[in-house]
């Protein structure tokens with residue numbers, strides 16, 4: 001763990017109209033860590049990610065990435081600084097081919113065609129099924145394949161940190177394993193990961209540290225192994241385990 | 242049989258005209274569809290963009306360009322004026338979306354549509370102020386030249402060169418458009434924004450800019466339709482009424498569908514012209530709108546069902 | 554509360570006094586479609602009427618009073634025309650109303666004019682405008698049957714025997730068709746084919762081909778400017794060798810320009826043509842061109858002349874009371890108009906009883922001969 005956090009949120013508050021969704025989130029992600037953000041539905045996990053991406057604006061607090069303040073920057077700017085986001089529900093482009101979807105992921109990588117091709121072959125290596133299906137429309141893929149495409153698309157930006165929002169949602173257990181397995185391999189390539197999951201156990205198993213969100217507040221943070229053992233976490237998020 | 246043989250050249254002649262009008266409706270309908278796909282609204286001023294394009298071309302640019310180039314430069318003045326019209330339409334599209342759509346983008350689509358209706362009224366009146374109430378006649382590349390050919394010895398088919406030109410021009414435009422959407426970064430990002438705005442902006446696409454460009458492109462299509470029509474129609478405020486025919490084409494083809502817009506346009510154009518000949522010239526518009534209502538009631542998704550914008 | 558009422562009453566009294574004060578102007582209303590599909594004619598009308606107002610005031614006004622012409626927009630729509638008429642009558646307190654140039658609009662406000670006693674100098678050509686011979690209703694334009702009869706007679710005179718009728722499906726066009734049929738019947742003829750089209754239509758191939766199938770050697774076309782121009786453009790290719798007689802709209806410069814040469818050799822009927830060498834016509838046209846930068850058209854001169862006749866009636870009766878204006882209009886004899894016509898209102902209020910048959914040559918409607926009604 002490096003001394004300086006790569007991404008640091010300090011007391012971030014955020015609202016949708018009159019409804020306050022985040023009541024002061026503080027969290028840190030250090031270089032080459034996998035950190036997970038767990039919490040029940042509506043806790044504010046997606047909102048936290050959207051604040052980082054500049055899609056939703058924080059009303060107060062500070063978001064700093066690699067020493068630079070992100071507050072007020074437009075999304076394209078944030079993406080080109082090295083943050084990419086795999087949104088909740090995959091949101092691949094249904095009427096673009098698999099390859100075109102991946103190309104869209106490299107949208108901010110202006111110019112360097114050879115580098116883009118290199119990244120693409122890495123993504124194909126990571127998810128061979130995408131290579132098989134590369135001329136197929138994104139919308140014709142199965143749920144698991146779409147999730148792989150979404151992750152692959154996120155990687156195409158060659159991010160320093162990747163935000164993953166519930167990548168296992170709606171997937172069969174075997175596919176969950178495959179997708180989360182990819183997260184470990186992404187980390188091995190030197191990409192830092194902030195993973196949002198409701199599937200807390202699986203997420204904690206591949207993470208170094210975790211934050212527990214409740215009603216827009218961070219209620220607990222610790223090493224992942226400690227959270228797995230934690231009484232409250234076991235009760236609230238890990239079910240009968 | 243004799244009757245058929247006698248009718249055939251006339252039917253062919255009518256059909257060529259119908260298909261030419263159909264291309265025009267198709268181009269305008271494409272504009273409806275691109276805006277619909279990008280932001281989920283029907284731009285009710287799309288028909289008036291046709292009128293503005295016609296005026297820019299016939300009343301503004303053609304005379305100016307012709308006076309630059311001097312006499313005997315009909316061909317080059319056409320292409321230069323067409324280009325200038327396209328540039329003018331980019332401005333029209335960008336500025337109108339900035340005023341009519343952008344400030345309201347978070348509002349209910351109905352609100353935005355009412356604001357496009359206001360734009361439509363504004364453009365009609367602006368045209369009166371800017372270009373007066375006299376319809377403007379223009380001759381295009383071919384003037385009033387007619388093209389004749391013999392149809393298998395059954396009779397002569399007589400059509401305006403302009404009709405043939407419209408068919409060829411539209412076909413080329415569509416090929417270029419298809420390449421633009423699949424081969425270029427801008428084209429792909431326009432498709433991406435149309436499919437998923439949030440995902441597109443997470444890719445780093447400047448979505449407000451792409452939306453503005455989409456409006457500009459829809460506006461170019463309408464402007465080109467105006468330029469193509471100008472030699473056949475007179476350019477006047479009434480030109481805006483083409484919007485309703487194009488809307489019908491969109492519905493018939495399936496709103497939001499690119500191929501649907503064209504097929505819908507060709508169908509509406511042919512139905513219009515053939516029903517004028519063989520049913521009633523007085524009720525031909527009514528017949529087109531009966532088709533519209535029938536589709537709305539019986540097959541609201543149109544001929545081509547779902548959204549497949551990416552397929553072109 | 555009472556003080557507020559007093560203040561309001563005072564304001565109203567001051568306003569009404571100023572309206573009928575010593576320098577109270579002669580108020581004349583004008584109705585025309587200033588916007589909408591017929592706005593081209595409406596703008597010509599407006600220009601003519603306003604020029605008349607300026608000419609009158611430049612000559613010291615009428616009865617030493619300023620003349621004000623209020624033009625209201627009828628939009629070419631009956632309901633809008635009624636509202637505009639009421640505005641002229643109730644708010645502007647005009648002594649007479651000129652227009653509208655669309656008969657549908659005139660027929661819509663005609664009962665209100667009669668009921669309230671406002672003289673109307675209509676410029677719509679439908680027979681129904683004057684057919685009940687009401688003393689409040691005048692017409693300063695040719696009536697449809699005059700134009701229809703003239704066109705039929707001209708066609709016969711030129712030796713055509715198989716005549717087709719192509720008409721707009723609005724009231725004007727259908728009326729024209731019926732008048733043409735009646736005029737033909739009067740000389741023992743019947744049309745070989747009739748066909749209709751709508752305002753706004755652009756493609757007339759189907760109808761024109763039907764005349765070819767019927768073997769017509771001439772067609773009479775009753776429609777408005779835009780359609781007239783487009784029909785001319787398509788006609789030559791589809792019906793070569795057939796003669797073309799267009800209603801008044803074909804004689805207008807704007808239509809001839811829109812037809813882009815296709816109006817050549819075609820006939821039309823109009824009470825007004827710029828090729829009329831009458832000094833009044835030429836002098837007015839020159840002044841009009843200098844002022845507006847384009848030629849006057851029929852409605853420019855008709856609205857001009859109508860304003861002048863109202864002013865004349867005010868002078869004759871030494872009053873701008875509507876009843877006096879009405880009675881004195883009936884007394885006007887051979888009033889010289891800038892149209893080149895001399896106006897005398899007949900028993901049913903018609904002022905135009907002669908019409909020129911013109912042939913378009915070199916982009917100009919050349920007067921071929923004159924036909925009396």
Ligand SMILES: Nc1ncnc2c1ncn2[C@@H]1O[C@H](COP(=O)(O)OP(=O)(O)O)[C@@H](O)[C@H]1O
Nearest residue numbers: 016019021039040041042043044045046047048
């Ligand atoms: N677009 C929105 N408009 C209004 N409220 C929203 C919107 N998105 C989320 N919320 C609210 O904000 C809170 C946090 O939501 P979210 O961040 O999506 O939670 P999570 O991702 O943890 O399930 C919830 O109460 C939710 O109802």
Ligand SMILES: [Mg+2]
Nearest residue numbers: 045046047088
């Ligand atoms: Mg969520």
